[in-house]
Amino acid sequence: MTREIAVVAFAQTDHRRSTEESSEVEMLMPVLHEVLARTGLRAADIGFTCSGSSDYLAGRAFSFTLALDGVGAWPPISESHVEMDGAWALYEAWTKLLTGDADTALVYSYGKSSPGSVRDVLTRQLDPYYVAPLWPDSIALAALQAQALIDAGHTDEPALAAVGARSRADATANPHAQLKGAVPQGGYVVRPLRTGDCPPVGDGAAAVILAAGDRARELCERPAWIRGIDHRIEAHALGVRDLTDSPSARLAAEKAGAFERPVDTAELHAPFTAQEVILRRALRLGDDVRVNPSGGALAANPVMAAGLLRIGEAAARIHRGASDRALAHATSGPCLQQNLVAVLEGDPR
Amino acid sequence: MPEVLQAPLVVEFPFTRSLGPVQSAFLTGLREGVVLGVRTGDGRTLVPPVEYDPVTAEEISDLVEVAHTGTVTTWAWNHEPRRGQPLDTPFAWVLVRLDGADTALLHALDAPGPDAVRTGMRVRIRWAVERTGAITDIACFEPYDAEPGPPAGRQPGRHTGEFQNPLTGIVAPARLDYTYSPGRAQSAYIDALATQRTVGERCPSCRKVYVPPRGACPTCGVATSEQVEVGPRGTVTTFCIVNIKAKNLDIEVPYVYAHIALDGAGLALHARIGGIPYEEVRMGLRVEPVWTQGARYPDHYRPTGEPDADYDAYKELL
Numbered sequence: 001m002t003r004e005i006a007v008v009a010f011a012q013t014d015h016r017r018s019t020e021e022s023s024e025v026e027m028l029m030p031v032l033h034e035v036l037a038r039t040g041l042r043a044a045d046i047g048f049t050c051s052g053s054s055d056y057l058a059g060r061a062f063s064f065t066l067a068l069d070g071v072g073a074w075p076p077i078s079e080s081h082v083e084m085d086g087a088w089a090l091y092e093a094w095t096k097l098l099t100g101d102a103d104t105a106l107v108y109s110y111g112k113s114s115p116g117s118v119r120d121v122l123t124r125q126l127d128p129y130y131v132a133p134l135w136p137d138s139i140a141l142a143a144l145q146a147q148a149l150i151d152a153g154h155t156d157e158p159a160l161a162a163v164g165a166r167s168r169a170d171a172t173a174n175p176h177a178q179l180k181g182a183v184p185q186g187g188y189v190v191r192p193l194r195t196g197d198c199p200p201v202g203d204g205a206a207a208v209i210l211a212a213g214d215r216a217r218e219l220c221e222r223p224a225w226i227r228g229i230d231h232r233i234e235a236h237a238l239g240v241r242d243l244t245d246s247p248s249a250r251l252a253a254e255k256a257g258a259f260e261r262p263v264d265t266a267e268l269h270a271p272f273t274a275q276e277v278i279l280r281r282a283l284r285l286g287d288d289v290r291v292n293p294s295g296g297a298l299a300a301n302p303v304m305a306a307g308l309l310r311i312g313e314a315a316a317r318i319h320r321g322a323s324d325r326a327l328a329h330a331t332s333g334p335c336l337q338q339n340l341v342a343v344l345e346g347d348p349r
Numbered sequence: 350m351p352e353v354l355q356a357p358l359v360v361e362f363p364f365t366r367s368l369g370p371v372q373s374a375f376l377t378g379l380r381e382g383v384v385l386g387v388r389t390g391d392g393r394t395l396v397p398p399v400e401y402d403p404v405t406a407e408e409i410s411d412l413v414e415v416a417h418t419g420t421v422t423t424w425a426w427n428h429e430p431r432r433g434q435p436l437d438t439p440f441a442w443v444l445v446r447l448d449g450a451d452t453a454l455l456h457a458l459d460a461p462g463p464d465a466v467r468t469g470m471r472v473r474i475r476w477a478v479e480r481t482g483a484i485t486d487i488a489c490f491e492p493y494d495a496e497p498g499p500p501a502g503r504q505p506g507r508h509t510g511e512f513q514n515p516l517t518g519i520v521a522p523a524r525l526d527y528t529y530s531p532g533r534a535q536s537a538y539i540d541a542l543a544t545q546r547t548v549g550e551r552c553p554s555c556r557k558v559y560v561p562p563r564g565a566c567p568t569c570g571v572a573t574s575e576q577v578e579v580g581p582r583g584t585v586t587t588f589c590i591v592n593i594k595a596k597n598l599d600i601e602v603p604y605v606y607a608h609i610a611l612d613g614a615g616l617a618l619h620a621r622i623g624g625i626p627y628e629e630v631r632m633g634l635r636v637e638p639v640w641t642q643g644a645r646y647p648d649h650y651r652p653t654g655e656p657d658a659d660y661d662a663y664k665e666l667l
Contacts, residue, residue, distance in 0.1 A: 020353045023532025026564040029572055043570050059360050059527035069563055072570020115358075116527040120431065128364060128521050129372055130397045130484045131455055135433035140442045143425030144455075151423065151468045190442070191426035191463055235403035239444050239453030240395065243423065 005097045006216040006223030007208050007315035007344065009038035015178040015204035015300035018114035024053075024063050028110045028205045029070035035106070035207040039219040043072040046209075047102025049079045050093045052086035052109035053304050056121050067110065078102065085109060086206060086308030087269075087330030087340050093210055094229055103215045110205035111304035118201055118303055125333065127236055139198055139272075141334040143190040145243040146274035150192060152244045155277045157192055161185045163273040164196040164298050171295025178202045178300040199271040204302030206309045224315035224326075224344040228256035231330075231340035238335060246282040249329065249339035253283050256341045258327050263343070265290045265317055265326040267310035271297040275336055279329060283341070293317070307331065311342055318346040354536045358529040364521045369400040373517060374412055374510030379486035381512055382476060385412045386450050396450035397484075412510040415449035417474040418493055422446050422453045426463035433524075435489050441466045445490055457489040465492065482516040534564035537576060545640055549614055551575040557615035580611035583650070584658040585634040586667050587617075590627055605630045609650055610666040617666050624651030633657035 011034035019027045036042065049071055053064050060066070064081045073079060078101075082088045086109025093105035113121075119137035126132045149155050164185065171180035179200040186195030209219070216223040232248035232255075234241050253259060266289050270276035276291070285291060292298075294313040297306045307330025314326035325345045332338040368376065371387050375398050378385045387398030388411040395403075402409050425442045427434070434440075435457035443466075444453035459475065460466050473493035480486040531539065534550055538561045541548035549560035550573035557566065558577045566573055588607035594600075605627050608617035622630050623639065635655040638647035 020355065020528075020530040021533060023535065023564055026532050026534065026572070029565055029570070032570070056525070059358050059525060059529065066563060069565040069567040070570055072566070072568060074568040115529060116525055120433075121525055124523060124525070128366060129368070129376070129519065132523075133433075133484050133521055134435055134456065135431060136442060136455060137431055140425055140427055144423045144442055144444060147425055147468070148423040188426065188428065191428070193425075237395075237397070237399065237403065237452065238455055239397075239422075239446070240403050 003098055003100065003212050004216070004225055005094055005210055005212050006220065006225045007311065008211045008216050008220035008223050009035050009209040010207070010312035010316045010319075011035035011038065012176050012206040012309060012312060013204045014176050015202045015302050017178065017200070017202050019112060019203040020114060023066070024058065024060070024110060024112055025067050025070045027112065027203060028067055028108065031205045031207045032070050032106070032108060035209055039209055041104065041209065041219070043077070043106070046104050046106045047078065048093055048096045048105040049077055050081065050089040050096070050105060050107050052082045052084050052089035052308065053111065054083055056124055057118065057303055058112040058115045071106070085304050085306065085330050085332055087311055088231065088332070090208065090210070090308060090311060091229060091231060091340060094226060097210055097212045103212045105210040106207065107210065107308065108205065108207035109305040109308045111302045112203040113201050113303050114203050122334070131238075138334065139193060140190045141238065142198075142272040142274065143193045144238070145335045146192050146197070146272065148243040149274050149277060154244060154281070155274060159277070160192075160197050160273040161194070163276050167292055167295050167298035170293055171299030174294050174299065176300065177295045180295060180299055193272060193274075197273040199297050199301030200299070202300060202302055204300060204305055206302075206305045206312055208308065208312050208315065220319065222319050222321065222346050224318035224346060227343045227345050228258070229340070229342040230255035231338065233333075233338040236333070236337065241335070243335055244278065246278050246336045246339060249279055249336065249341065250282040252339050252341040253327070256343045258341055258343050259284065261325065262286075263289060263325045263327045265293065265314060265323040267294060267296065267314040267326065267328045268292055269297055269307045269310045269330045271301050271306070273298065275331070278336060283327065283329070307340065311344075314342075314344050318344055321346070321349065324349075353530055354539055355528050355530045358527040359524065360527065361522070361524040364523060365518060366521060367518045368516060370510070371398045371400045371410060371412070373515050374512070376482040376484070376519065377512045377515045378510070379484070380480045380482040380516070382480070383508070384415050384417060384447060384474070385508055385510060386415050387412055393451040394449060395452045396447050397454050412508045413449065413506060414508040415447045417447070418495075419445040419447035419450070419472060421458070421466070421468055421470045421472060423468055424458065424466050426466065435485065440489065443472070443490060445472055456487055459489045459491050471495075483519060532564055534562040534573065538562055541578070542646055546578055547580045547611055548576050548578050551577050558613060559616065560611060560614040560618055577613060579613035580638070582635060582637045582653055583609040583611035583614070584663045585622065585630065585632060585636060586610050586663050587632060588622065588630055603627050607650070609636060610663050615666070620647060621649040622651070623649040631657065633660060633663070
């Protein structure tokens with residue numbers, strides 16, 4: 001790697017069950033302004049802008065072009081979009097900065113799950129020949145994975161409940177979280193997953209600014225340097241995969257350099273409790289690693305933004321000196337099909 | 350805060366998809382009551398079969414017939430079936446490794462309750478009564494206690510994948526239901542239209558008035574909030590003559606569709622022009638809205654009779 005690139009600023013909305021009073025751009029724009037204000041940059045100073053979102057979530061065609069209204073894309077800016085979580089938009093921006101074409105990048109993502117039924121919307125990402133016609137919703141697929149994990153002896157229902165309880169207890173310190181404090185574990189949604197094993201459904205947005213080298217040091221007192229970042233994908237057919245493991249997360253972590261030295265913090269994008277159990281094993285996170293101090297996706301899961309939130313939360317901990325080396329993870333697809341891992345570090349204090 | 354506007358929105362589309370040779374053989378086979386897998390280079394049998402090896406990406410096409418019985422590899426009890434799912438009574442989602450296969454197929458298992466389901470249990474296919482060549486030709490699985498066995502009268506093994514009238518494609522219908530809410534700025538616009546007024550919003554930075562407003566100035570990237578009533582009269586900035594009748598649209602052709610800059614607006618909106626022969630519509634024509642009883646927006650715009658606007662008055666709005 002020839003250029004050092006860091007996350008220098010992070011902002012997010014309060015994540016809520018519904019933002020029906022706002023359009024997508026109305027929800028997103030304050031976050032864009034906030035993240036720019038943290039660096040003193042104006043939209044016109046940004047070298048590259050990249051976003052992640054999905055039109056299917058709110059049922060609005062070309063929603064990302066309308067969201068761009070909130071950026072102020074005039075004179076015409078260098079811009080791109082991924083129909084994925086914003087963590088993958090950040091990956092694209094990181095590569096753009098690596099090329100030297102830009103020194104700063106604005107990355108944002110947003111999701112409004114409230115207008116539709118996200119359980120059903122997510123069925124449309126599945127194999128359209130053999131799987132989507134059965135309409136297996138996102139909780140059903142996560143439940144199949146959880147049962148496989150229980151059958152393998154890696155967890156049980158009380159241990160899963162504890163993951164949810166710990167996440168929501170930690171979220172009490174996160175003013176943006178949607179679900180926090182003591183939350184009843186509740187009944188089965190799709191057995192073995194109970195309400196408490198599932199993420200809240202909600203709306204929200206996140207934004208980060210990346211900068212390279214000295215520019216990063218100018219814009220941030222303690223930049224969160226991206227030491228490595230990689231993403232890997234597994235076969236789409238669920239029956240081909242070992243659902244109790246995440247070889248793609250492990251390989252991404254290895255390529256990102258996560259195993260070279262221990263991390264003190266990990267922000268894992270595990271919308272379902274059982275997925276945290278899988279990721280902890282795949283990423284070799286010991287009990288001494290602080291996992292999801294933000295509360296993670298079990299406390300706020302704005303789809304398409306929840307992965308970028310993990311990178312932002314990990315970076316923010318480095319910015320404020322609460323972490324020196326953090327792992328941030330994002331996932332996409334059913335049952336942890338695709339995984340991105342970033343390793344972030346602060347300069348020695 | 351004014352009441353949030355909401356309306357139901359249904360997004361519905363039939364995806365027409367072509368099939369590769371392996372997918373075609375598998376789905377046609379289901380229609381004929383035959384379950385096919387595909388062999389990979391390292392000798393595994395994938396069911397459902399795919400066109401390319403998921404590990405090596407090698408193109409694969411050696412088909413084998415597998416049994417209608419199998420073993421549950423994982424399950425999840427679904428006590429509240431959702432629209433489109435295989436059964437409308439509570440059922441278990443299952444991954445089933447059919448006898449003769451090395452991978453598992455996702456489907457539903459019809460069982461009396463979660464206590465009757467476990468990983469490792471034996472199941473068999475319950476076929477749909479009418480089969481068309483789709484994964485739903487398997488209606489579901491059902492518990493089956495007998496030993497593994499071949500499909501009735503046949504020995505599992507190599508299969509040519511050849512059938513009469515093979516499928517070449519499928520139509521996969523999809524429907525998603527939403528509750529649409531337009532947000533603050535567009536709600537205010539729609540509320541004003543209810544009183545036959547057109548209200549835009551002014552950018553605090555560049556002062557441009559957006560009609561309809563979307564809540565942000567796309568040039569400056571800042572929120573708009575100052576409401577500005579524009580029109581009702583305006584100027585045709587440009588137009589086209591529509592000669593092809595649109596489906597489900599009760600308007601005689603030819604007619605004129607125009608960009609109209611309402612007085613005070615910073616950009617043009619578009620609407621139909623009526624009350625004038627189409628060949629007489631021109632740039633600069635002054636127009637006003639025509640409302641019909643109970644309408645939520647102007648039916649069309651008609652000439653006001655004023656002299657045409659000077660080109661300089663609207664050239665920035667083209």
